[in-house]
Amino acid sequence: MRLTRRFWLTAGVALCLVLGGWLLDSTPLFVAAAGLLGWILAMQAVFVRSVTRIERALSVDQSLDRSRVTTGTETTFRLAAAIDGASPHFPVTIRANVPVAAERASATEPLVTLARTQAESSITVPLTWETVGDHTVDEATVSVRDAAGLFVQSFDAGSTPSVTVEAPSLGPVHVGQSGERLLRGVGEHESRGSQGGLSAEEIRKYVPGDAMKYVDWKATARLNEPHVREYEAESNRQTVLVVDHRTTMGDGPAGRTKLDHLRAVASAIRQRADADRDPIGYLTVGDSGVTGTMSPAARPEAYESCHHHLTDLSPTDSEAGTQSPATTRGGGPVTVTGGDPTLTEMDRVLLSYQDRQRTLLPDEQLYNGFRSARHEIRNADLVVICSDDTDPGELRETVGLARRNATEVVVFLTPSVAFEDDLLAATDDAYERYRRFDQFRRELCEMDAVTAYEVAPPDRIESLLSRSASDSRRGEVA
């Protein structure tokens, strides 16, 4: 119980009366002082009785609408208080003890006041969680004060909801072909490089993602099921990651963009290369051209550099890249005419054939970047291209160029349709677009030593495919 200034004022007045009575030898002043002290005690007794009753009758409920969120996510915090019975009570203030990690989106205080005859009240406050960790909203602080303003008593009450705040995570990633998930781990490989030798082999069942050229037809015929022959060898495969991080790679919800998905795939390949001690290099391309490059190397610092560079990648701004310079393989910088609106499609095609050794294509930073890359990058054993389907023509040319130089090309593509916000609203059109994407991916796969995979959120792919299935059923019924 805290004593207020008004209490000390009253007690001080009583003391003054005692002193006055003693100095003046006045009995009435003593009597008045005693009466005042008796009055204070009576008010205190009444207050104690009332607070005890309130503590028993009061129920405080604190709740959060979510128990697991990512940083920056807004949650709704609700504070509700109710007192059983309709009898009057001293005014009660209930204040929630919101953790410091939570930031209130509005100026609303997490505070509820029950007036003298009020039985219940509640308030809803939006909270944004900025710090990763487990956070608990402690019991609310209940404050009761008496009507005369002499005493205040506070105690804790209420539930203690907790929330787990996590850093934004990507969640599961679908990597596969035509909706079929790739069952092999991303980045796993047999010794198909130009170096290394075979040491053992085995036959296993075919799984989606295995190249057709590794199918063991004899075993398949004998076992009546597709089987592939695996080669185990000392691997020394040079791998180069070509990662596109132009504006369109930022499509998708925050933390689950195209780039986030492709980054996860590229990171998995980097980890695999690190584990196998395969030399790794990278080439990253933004709207203004090449943003980073490293020739394949098997040194620990090379893996670290690749990891940090991939982690730091973010979609670039298209406004800054329309007039970007690029460099030819053998000469100085060449200014491409990407911003020239007079160029027709035919002009662009012709330009690509004109002096192919020197000329770069306008507005095709991925192609230009790979074309102007160092020899070790272009001629790696494995070139992994991570991009989307925004410009199929450019990607086709880039893959073709990579195939002419590298031993093997693997393309990871994000279908734009799977990263649109209104996917559910426009599913009919969405499936058609996904079908076109898959057709394009198949075209890439038909190129020799080229394998193309789709990379997307699994739920989006399932949604697209389920729509296709329902459309098929409707067609059968009709």
Add this chain to the structure above:
Amino acid sequence: MSRTAGRWPPSPRTALGALGIGVAAIAIVWSGPLWGVLGAFALGSLYVVGTAPLAVAFGQVALVAAGPSSPGIVAAVEVGLFLALLAAALSAPAPRTAAATVAVTVPLFGGLTWLALSSWQVGPMAVALVLGCGFATAAYLLHRYLLVSVGIVSRDQLQSSPTNE
């Protein structure tokens, strides 16, 4: 003192309290001296602007200063001031209980003090000590009782550390 909800509410004033202060003021004016009018005015002002205990204390001082010879006037002032204190208790959630507590406690303390000084011939210093110590003890016991009642201090803690709050 909690300042979370802003300033303290004004001291509760009721019709009964105003009636009590009015009776006491009239009795002081009736007691004779010319400044009694000013005293009555100050009494009313203290009740309206300040708190009931302040007005009661001032009224008591004014009564002593006026020195009325008539027991009727003394009784009128005391009853009026008592009504002011009683009225403050009526603003509690359980007004009957609060008023009954005040109606018992105030006359009891006042009466015992008067008896001690007038009839039992106890010295003023002893009375003041008993008053102060008795008040402090009773207030502290109520305080501790409340802490245990609302669970801030458990009974185990109370036994192991009596001074722990």
